[in-house]
Amino acid sequence: MTEPSEWQRRIEGEWVGRPSLFDATGTWQGYEDIRRSSVHEDGVTTYYMDGGLEGGGPMAGRFRLGAPFAFGVVDSDASRIYTGPDFYGTGQPYGTFVDAHYYGPGWQVDLNTWNQVIGDTQVYSSMLYQGPAVVGCFNGLYTRDPARTADWLAAETRNGPVPYILPTKTGGAFAGACELFGADQKPAGTVEVRVELEPLDLLRTRRRVTWSGALEREYAADVRRDGCRSFYEGPDAWGNAQAFGRADYPSVHFADVWKLKGREFMLDATPGMGSGTELAVVYELFEGGTLAAVMHGVLTWSSS
Numbered sequence: 001m002t003e004p005s006e007w008q009r010r011i012e013g014e015w016v017g018r019p020s021l022f023d024a025t026g027t028w029q030g031y032e033d034i035r036r037s038s039v040h041e042d043g044v045t046t047y048y049m050d051g052g053l054e055g056g057g058p059m060a061g062r063f064r065l066g067a068p069f070a071f072g073v074v075d076s077d078a079s080r081i082y083t084g085p086d087f088y089g090t091g092q093p094y095g096t097f098v099d100a101h102y103y104g105p106g107w108q109v110d111l112n113t114w115n116q117v118i119g120d121t122q123v124y125s126s127m128l129y130q131g132p133a134v135v136g137c138f139n140g141l142y143t144r145d146p147a148r149t150a151d152w153l154a155a156e157t158r159n160g161p162v163p164y165i166l167p168t169k170t171g172g173a174f175a176g177a178c179e180l181f182g183a184d185q186k187p188a189g190t191v192e193v194r195v196e197l198e199p200l201d202l203l204r205t206r207r208r209v210t211w212s213g214a215l216e217r218e219y220a221a222d223v224r225r226d227g228c229r230s231f232y233e234g235p236d237a238w239g240n241a242q243a244f245g246r247a248d249y250p251s252v253h254f255a256d257v258w259k260l261k262g263r264e265f266m267l268d269a270t271p272g273m274g275s276g277t278e279l280a281v282v283y284e285l286f287e288g289g290t291l292a293a294v295m296h297g298v299l300t301w302s303s304s
Contacts, residue, residue, distance in 0.1 A: 002043035005077040007093040011038055011115075015122055016149050019140030020160035021056055021063065022244040024133070026228030028161040030055025032063070032138055033153075038073065045073040047082070059136060065106050078185065087111075094181040094294040097282055109135055114263055116282055116296055120145045123265050123280045125247055137244040141267070162269045163228065164243040166205060171198050171304045174279050178297030180214045183290070189214025191295055193281070215285075215293065219254060246276075259286045267298070277301040 004012075014037040021029045034051035049069035056063055071088075074081035080091045082102050089102020091113070100113040109128040116123040125139035140160055143152045173196040180188040196208040204224045211217045219236035230241040232252050239252035239259075247265040254260075262283040266276040282296040 002075075004040040004045070005075050005080075005093075007077055007080065007098060008038065008040055008045060008075050010096065010117055011122075012040075013037065013144040015142040015144045016152065017122070017124065017140050017142035018153050018156040018160065019124060019126075019138045019142075020156075020245050021053070021059060022137045022139075023057070023059060024136055026137075026163075026242060026244050028245060029057040029059055029136070031157065031160065034142075036142065040075065045075040047071050047073050047087075049086075062109075063107055069106075092185060094185055094296070095179050095187065097294065097296045099284070099294070114282055116265075116280055118280065118298060120148075121267075123267070125244075125263060125265070127249075134242075137247075139244055139247045139265070159270055160245060162246055162266075162271055164246050164248040164264070164266055164269070165225070165275050166197060167275050167301070167303075168199050168202050168205070171196075172302050173197065173304070174299035174301050176297055176299040178281065178283075178295045181294045183292055183294075188293065191215045193295075193297065193299060195279075195299065215295065217254075217258075221252070257288050258292075260284070261286070 014035055016035050018031050018033055020031055023029055031054045032051060034049055036049050038047045053060060053064045069086040071086045072083040074083060077093055082089050086106060087102045087104050091098045091100030096117040098115050103110050111126045111128060113126040120143055122142040124142055127137050128135040140156055173194055175194040178191045178193050180191050182188045191211050191213045194210045198206040200206055204222060206222050208220045221232040221234060221237040224231045224233060228243045232239040237252050237254050239250060241248050241250035246269045247263055250262050252260045260283050265280045267278040267280055269276040279299040281299055284291060285293040
């Protein structure tokens with residue numbers, strides 16, 4: 001009998017969550033109540049998703065289905081292949097993070113799903129595409145601890161629509177250790193990441209970023225926020241970002257051949273006039289147009 005992969009063992013159990021649905025502009029639309037499990041039996045892996053959509057606005061007809069999801073998975077730590085009938089495609093694990101690209105016939109969208117496992121918490125997002133155009137985004141936090149389910153769902157209901165925002169009046173830094181993986185999915189060491197924030201006004205912040213350890217880089221950029229959008233305006237990095245609720249998705253170009261695509265998810269963001277203190281980050285690093293490395297971890301805030 002084929003043994004489950006390391007990733008399959010890492011995600012065993014039933015995960016419960018209430019991810020939010022956002023349209024392409026980052027406007028909140030509703031919730032998706034989901035129970036997810038990936039079961040490995042007799043050498044065969046099957047993925048199950050059961051739940052339903054609440055709300056959804058003009059997107060409700062597309063993302064509401066009349067039966068639970070189920071699809072086969074060819075299980076491997078190199079590539080997990082999704083064999084239908086509800087999803088077709090593949091996903092690549094990098095330690096406790098998987099980057100999946102696949103198509104859902106029922107939703108009629110191409111998906112890019114990122115799952116980052118932090119203990120019994122899963123940081124989940126699915127970007128939804130019609131060809132190259134973004135249709136929307138599902139994202140949220142899952143737990144597999146049955147004792148926390150009721151409080152977890154209540155918190156996701158309250159916090160899911162909260163917009164991503166960083167401190168606007170107090171300087172400080174998000175810092176922590178991130179795991180680094182090569183494009184070959186093999187561990188490449190640890191990177192200490194420090195993101196220093198110097199608010200310039202209520203909409204602009206100067207970021208000074210330092211990576212040290214297995215990967216070395218320093219850069220600074222003035223970041224301007226415009227609603228759910230942000231703009232990196234040099235001097236060392238240029239690009240933009242789109243936020244969907246608590247998660248921000250930057251695309252940043254450096255002054256050399258390197259560029260970054262990422263997700264910064266504020267784990268403890270709540271309603272009110274403030275920002276969170278725990279940032280789960282995933283950064284995919286490209287040399288030209290070729291994926292070179294993947295870095296992920298959790299950064300914690302301290303004010304200056």
